[in-house]
Amino acid sequence: MITYYTKLAFLSLWKTRYMSLLAVIVIAVGISATMTTYTINHMMTKDPLPSKSDSVFLVRLNNWSPEAAYRNRNEENPPIYMSVQDAVNLINHDKAQAHIPVAGFKDMLKLPEQSAVDAKMTFVRSSTTDFFSSFEVPFLYGSSWPKSSDDSGEQVVVISKKLNAELFDGQNSVGRVVQLGEHQYTVVGVLNDWFILPRFYGESMRAFKAPRDIFIPFQTQLNLELWSSNVQAFECWKDPENASVKALWASECVWVFFWVQLNSDLEKQEYMDFLQSYVEQQKALGRFQRPTLNKLQSPTEYLKERRAFSTDSEIAVWLSVCFFALCLLNAMSIIMTKFQGKAGEVALRRAVGASSVDLVHQYTIETGAIGLFGGILGLVLTQVCLFLSSQLYTHLSKDIMTMSGELMVSTVLLSILSSLVFGMFPIIKAINVQPATQLKSL
Structure with missing residues (x-):
């Protein structure tokens, strides 16, 4: 069944490709802003010698x-x-x-x-x-x-x-x-x-x-x-x-x-x-x-006492998280509009026997796919932003502007998880469509 739901989800993405693309871009921009600032802050404040700290x-x-x-x-x-x-x-x-x-x-x-x-x-x-x-x-x-x-x-x-x-x-x-x-x-x-x-x-x-x-x-x-x-x-x-x-x-x-x-x-x-x-x-x-x-x-105590890193970077991370939340709210609005446009399709599927669980599975996969593509695009944008930062702040080591493999995976997972969380409301609203009301309009 998962294969069937996945097929339906990607068919739906293609039918609403412009709105889906817009949601992907909005999520990608938010992810990029967050992960760029987080990567720089993480590299500047991490334990420099964890094995011997x-x-x-x-x-x-x-x-x-x-x-x-x-x-x-x-x-x-x-x-x-x-x-x-x-x-x-x-x-x-x-x-x-x-x-x-x-x-x-x-x-x-x-x-x-x-x-x-x-x-x-x-x-x-x-x-x-x-x-x-x-x-x-x-x-x-x-x-x-x-x-x-x-x-x-x-x-x-x-x-x-x-x-x-x-x-x-x-x-x-x-x-x-x-x-x-x-x-x-x-x-x-x-x-x-x-x-x-x-x-x-x-x-x-x-x-x-x-x-x-x-x-x-x-x-x-x-x-x-x-x-x-x-x-x-x-x-x-x-x-x-x-x-x-x-x-x-x-x-x-x-x-x-x-x-x-x-x-x-x-x-x-x-x-x-x-x-x-x-x-x-x-x-x-x-x-x-x-x-x-x-x-x-210890190295960390010395760096903190000497104020080697500023609290401004932490403030920037929190600001970027707020920006990401706004992007997710916008993406949620886009997804909701997209699902509302398919109210007739939902009503027809419900009328022929599809359960609410079936619809949840389909739309969860569809929303997760938007988050996946948004995460991948956001990862690309993050790499571009880090490269531009390394060119702009030439007095700093380029190692600061480098994402580890763990951060790259976390970026994509964060995008998927955030999309699923913020996509729950549109999904719930979509499956609560009254079939009888919508079938009359078909």
Whole structure:
């Protein structure tokens, strides 16, 4: 019987094709507006590292001025950065499963055989090999540098897929050499496409931008005294002893993000105990003169505190949902008009023995088909809108404007379900036609 009802439903759609098409378009426009805004909001506010959201933490220590509190919304809060000496000390104590300092600088990049005029300014991210394993970074060629490179500050690099295409035409460049400023580095790995969003591990202002194209060991940056004050955010409550980079490294200036991986509540508690002991030792040396406010902050907590995403996107989603509801009401009106035009046909079918259940089955399939076509067309329009958004907001990562397979399926299912819900009233009204009254008009 389902095949028969389906046949009747599609015959009805064809007979009323213009009204059916109008209903499909109205639903598609509503679906497109809703899913475009929802996709962008979902990508901007989702958990960036769901598999490790409860095991990766930003370490925050209250190494700040003894005269003035470091305040955030009128409450004292430890800085989001730490000093070089604290980052190095925490790495050397080796109390976590992974230690991930995050810093950076900029320098001129080229191949050794290229002339200076071919060099281009490139932003560099420095960290440890734990960065790639803890943050689940995929590799196209090679891998991260070994732990020994972190210890010695070896001149090695990991480059992005994009930079590899620019410098080496997309070929396997492991073992090749690039030049950053005055120094040469050996490529040990090439990143594959990496879709972690928001990018929580650095500055919140870069949460929705593409990752850096080149990575080097943190210790290498320290050894070579690579520093760019106009790139790396930093704060100093006490000036370094002199203007040298070494003095900056030894100062109380904070500029290094420091993440750790702790795989259980027990490890987390033990690390907090270690931080308490460490701060007490530093206090005995005359450092950390403010109240002890050690904190381990999850990626989501960090992003929320730094207001990496605005509530405007959530408001836009709700507005689009309201618009979708209006579209569905219009579609319901169109479907009702369509069914009313078939009142005589309904009366005739009822007169020859068709039950109300038979008519409900037929019109439910017909309404569901309208929702299906509306969902498919809405999905196409959503992809167009996301593409146009990616072209308009070029400062944001294009990964934000990407629908997952789950969202695509949900788009079509939402359209079908919404059409069935809003189509119930027209269906009920259609099957309540009095056969005797309508048969007289035939």
